Amino acid sequence: xxxxxxxxxxxxxxxxxxxxxxxxxxxxxxxxxxxxxxxxxxxxxxxxxxxxxxxxxxxxxxxxxxxxxxxxxxxxxxxxxxxxxxxxxxxxxxxxxxxxxxxxxxxxxxxxxxxxxxxxxxxxx
Numbered sequence: 288x289x290x291x292x293x294x295x296x297x298x299x300x301x302x303x304x305x306x307x308x309x310x311x312x313x314x315x316x317x318x319x320x321x322x323x324x325x326x327x328x329x330x331x332x333x334x335x336x337x338x339x340x341x342x343x344x345x346x347x348x349x350x351x352x353x354x355x356x357x358x359x360x361x362x363x364x365x366x367x368x369x370x371x372x373x374x375x376x377x378x379x380x381x382x383x384x385x386x387x388x389x390x391x392x393x394x395x396x397x398x399x400x401x402x403x404x405x406x407x408x409x410x411x412x
Contacts, residue, residue: 311349311354314359315347315349318366321366329344335365336361338361356372359372
């Protein structure tokens with residue numbers, strides 16, 4: 288494969304649009320598996336969500352491009368599973384107010400953080 292094409296794909300994968308579509312397709316895959324396991328039709332899913340069957344077809348085929356949190360929640364409720372929205376975690380937060388230390392905040396699940404790091408001792412000049 289041409290290296291410029293590989294770079295193009297790598298760059299594309301880092302766009303918000305690609306990431307959003309990738310996650311939406313993953314969620315739809317989970318929904319399709321759940322529909323199969325429950326043995327329900329698209330018409331039944333539409334009834335449970337309070338929408339028309341063509342909407343379900345668009346949603347599950349990926350042609351519906353405005354999947355909101357409300358839509359995700361309705362799908363989860365209709366398919367009898369828990370939808371969990373994970374709030375974004377900051378990769379790092381740097382405070383250079385006095386240029387002496389950097390504070391890395393503690394986040395849930397982190398095994399590091401909440402400590403002051405001596406900027407002058409730990410960074411090369």
